[in-house]
Amino acid sequence: MARAQAGDAQAQTELGYVYAVGQGVEQNFQEALRWFLAATRQGYADAQYNYGNMFANGFGVEQDFAEALNWFRLAAAQNHMRAQYNLGFMYDNGQGVEQEYAEAAKWYRAAGELGHTAAQNNLGVLYKYGYGVEQDYAESLKWLRMSAEGGYPTGQFNLGAMYANATGVTQDFAEAAKWYQLAAERGHMSAQFELGDLYIAGSGVQRDYTIAGRLFLAAAKQGHPEAQYNIGEMYAAGYGVTQSDLKGYMWSELSARNSPITRKGRSERNRDAIGERLSAEQIAEARALADRCLETRYAECD
Numbered sequence: 001m002a003r004a005q006a007g008d009a010q011a012q013t014e015l016g017y018v019y020a021v022g023q024g025v026e027q028n029f030q031e032a033l034r035w036f037l038a039a040t041r042q043g044y045a046d047a048q049y050n051y052g053n054m055f056a057n058g059f060g061v062e063q064d065f066a067e068a069l070n071w072f073r074l075a076a077a078q079n080h081m082r083a084q085y086n087l088g089f090m091y092d093n094g095q096g097v098e099q100e101y102a103e104a105a106k107w108y109r110a111a112g113e114l115g116h117t118a119a120q121n122n123l124g125v126l127y128k129y130g131y132g133v134e135q136d137y138a139e140s141l142k143w144l145r146m147s148a149e150g151g152y153p154t155g156q157f158n159l160g161a162m163y164a165n166a167t168g169v170t171q172d173f174a175e176a177a178k179w180y181q182l183a184a185e186r187g188h189m190s191a192q193f194e195l196g197d198l199y200i201a202g203s204g205v206q207r208d209y210t211i212a213g214r215l216f217l218a219a220a221k222q223g224h225p226e227a228q229y230n231i232g233e234m235y236a237a238g239y240g241v242t243q244s245d246l247k248g249y250m251w252s253e254l255s256a257r258n259s260p261i262t263r264k265g266r267s268e269r270n271r272d273a274i275g276e277r278l279s280a281e282q283i284a285e286a287r288a289l290a291d292r293c294l295e296t297r298y299a300e301c302d
Helices: 009-021 029-040 045-057 065-076 081-093 101-113 117-129 137-149 153-164 173-185 189-201 209-220 225-237 245-258 261-275 280-295
Strands: none
Touching (some): 009 045, 029 045, 045 081, 101 117, 153 189, 173 189, 225 245, 245 280
């Protein structure tokens, strides 16, 4: 506080952050904005980035992507890595600006070259599909590998998918499993699902229904409808888990609720087939379990 009041831009920014997150003080967005603004007037990049974030998220102000974009641009011009990433993300998704993949790629590259793992992943995806850049699998692999080796779970998942689907590389399920495993350990639900599939098929790993069941269940509890379908089948058949028609019905019901319309019918048919082995009371119990599972955001599904 003393340094901030004396005009130290770094202290003003740090004090603004303390108020923004309520660290050791009562959370106060207006105080955070006041101190961030004081530091921005001195051209301090971290303050410009944080001030922009307040507008991007609507913290203490009305959400305003265009205003956020202006502040991110000022910080990015000073080589602020996170501001460069945010600029790329906003151009990528059309937030506060017209969607423009080439501009997104430009800012992702700038942040990626400074080591921002999410930017590296996103740039790799743009190269994979040719959005804003010429499609180039080698470039995609290069950036995804940088992201994955930097520990970014989505980058690890996307790199694994390149090996699983033979995109720009020779198909290698063992290599895919390696990267899926790293992402799955960090809670990446799509990686958990895909790795579960590899364990079911015995592709790149030794077939193991128990491990597959654990992976599908972990993804199912994050709302992955395909994983919910699979674990429902496994409970119904007793593959890798203790057989339970009640749980099989519950997870199939959840999959039916969460699946897109093109996949909903399959889950409903699976649920109804399991339901033929249950009484009306048991079906009601399974539906109540599904309700509780959703209401608790998958905290109470057992």
